[in-house]
Amino acid sequence: MANLKQIAAELSLSVTTVSRALKDGPEVQPSTIARVKEAAKRVGYLPNHHGRALKTGRTQTLTAVLPMETRDHLSDLLKLPLIEGMTLAARQAGYSLSIYSTTPDDDPVESVQRQLQARSTDGLIITRLVSGDPRVKLLLDKRMPFVAFGRTDLDIAYPYVDVDNEQIAYEATRRLMDKGCRRIALQLLVPEDQASAMRLSGYGRAMAEAGIPIDQSLIGHGMFTMESSAAWFDRLLACSDPPTGLACANELGLLGALHALGKRGLAPGSDVHIVTRDSTRLARFLPAKIGVHSVDMAGVGRKLVEILENRIINPLGPVETILLKGEFEPAE
């Protein structure tokens, strides 16, 4: 493998000059730069990542910490476009992206701490923020560049990209009301999950405006998988006063609910009106009338990387935040 030393020897230059020439240092004569670059190309020189990292402290690696909801790998599908968006944007910016999957058994704070201490990454992307998320404080304290997908309820400025879950849930609930629904079921993940909390808040706002009291039994927690969603919705449908509307947490929640409906011979769009969030565009292709809030997760991924990159380059720069409105698409 070619290195600076070899190129230097070949051209009777110093390693320093070669190093500088390759980054167009103003101290080097243009003709020398050209000679060096030609030689570098000829011998197929590529800078050694680790030599550089050791010297500069920069690794050109970003790390995304992604939680798996369940132990057996059945994760929210939005992660796929998110990952693709992040990896592509990272690559374009000259970074490589490392995925750190965590299981429900992992302590989220410890996962972050490990990344911090090893100093093997230039920046961190954290997701699934919880109320008062301790990772935010930790990362700010340690001055590790990071960006969050999602907000939390802390009174600190930090960079994030988030979807306006409150607004989306509000709108979703309103749509269902427009269809005549008054008993509206809502899927959430866990109460600590800040996105779920915001969704609950938006749902509550819409219900309050309509003067409908909230029935706690219609609010489902732990809707991580198709199985849990199906079982939950099946129970609801079996009640004496079953829901006529449903706001799903995500694609998996939707599929589970449809399964429960199908088993009872009920039709989505007539017996029960359904609205869901969707990032794979899957909901649109189901043979069922479903209202869809589509969120461009690949775009979120790109934005996350962009903000993180700025953070790394200029740690004292303005704290960028992005709040995306979901786009509502009525069923055809």
Place this chain on the structure above:
Amino acid sequence: MANLKQIAAELSLSVTTVSRALKDGPEVQPSTIARVKEAAKRVGYLPNHHGRALKTGRTQTLTAVLPMETRDHLSDLLKLPLIEGMTLAARQAGYSLSIYSTTPDDDPVESVQRQLQARSTDGLIITRLVSGDPRVKLLLDKRMPFVAFGRTDLDIAYPYVDVDNEQIAYEATRRLMDKGCRRIALQLLVPEDQASAMRLSGYGRAMAEAGIPIDQSLIGHGMFTMESSAAWFDRLLACSDPPTGLACANELGLLGALHALGKRGLAPGSDVHIVTRDSTRLARFLPAKIGVHSVDMAGVGRKLVEILENRIINPLGPVETILLKGEFEPAE
């Protein structure tokens, strides 16, 4: 950040001894080892990744090259469990996993070459093999440890994990015939894609056994997205002699086809029998009778990492290959 030097200074030992003690070197007195480890723990020592990598040439990083089928991030859903399986297994083995997404515009060989030259990874996971895939020869030549998800038609031994697509497609076709189908449509990706080639071969075998001539118009290529699948199947259904059976390429192909069926008011399981491959377990939850070949992609991811790890540790060891049978699950 704590380093060997600091620990050495604190204990009045040499850096060498500290380094050895931390890896339980037999040259170091047990009591010294204990002292060193205690100190390391106390100051929160973690080895610097880049110092080590520079010295040893090992990076403790694996890279998975994953192709995006389309420019706009709508990828085969099997990638999600695959990624999760890989990242978890990599983490357990002490590696971090880097995802290198490629777009249809990227040259696959060049993508691999870049990884090779930068020497920033200990091993490569390549996927979506094509006929006579040049990457296999390249990686063997350059002695870069790698493992493939999928086989190719080269007469060289190399490590891989693959799904028996020939068998799955054969079985799928047979199932459809058992339902009485004779006009059976088949979804493929691209002709070069080796998995598609195997599926075509299995389909052909079943058709030949049943004495049914193959109608090329029933074989759909480019079934990467729900859109393309829907459009294709819609055209087929409009024919004078439409298919009564369909073997889908994957979840997205299935959803697209269901969409086309739904638009025409046709029912899966009666008007058209459907069989699909599934790794997200999504197909099982659709309100439709669908035969499912379920493939445990998280398991595939784990196996890939396992084999790659062995390859890195012992490059001259036996070439491990794994061929997974798909598990057929009839619709309930």
Place this chain on the structure above:
DNA sequence: ATTTGCAATCGTAACGTTACGATTGCATCG
């Protein structure tokens, strides 16, 4: 008393890069 053998530890160099502070050669100025 000197040598030998061994256990425990050490010092140095090296991996490839970059930052910093020299050093050189040459033209220009007073």
Place this chain on the structure above:
DNA sequence: CGATGCAATCGTAACGTTACGATTGCAAAT
């Protein structure tokens, strides 16, 4: 003509780690 300034380049040290070949101290053997 000697001093000054500048452009171009250089040498060295350092990042944190590990490999290799010393070196030390001490007990046992000659």
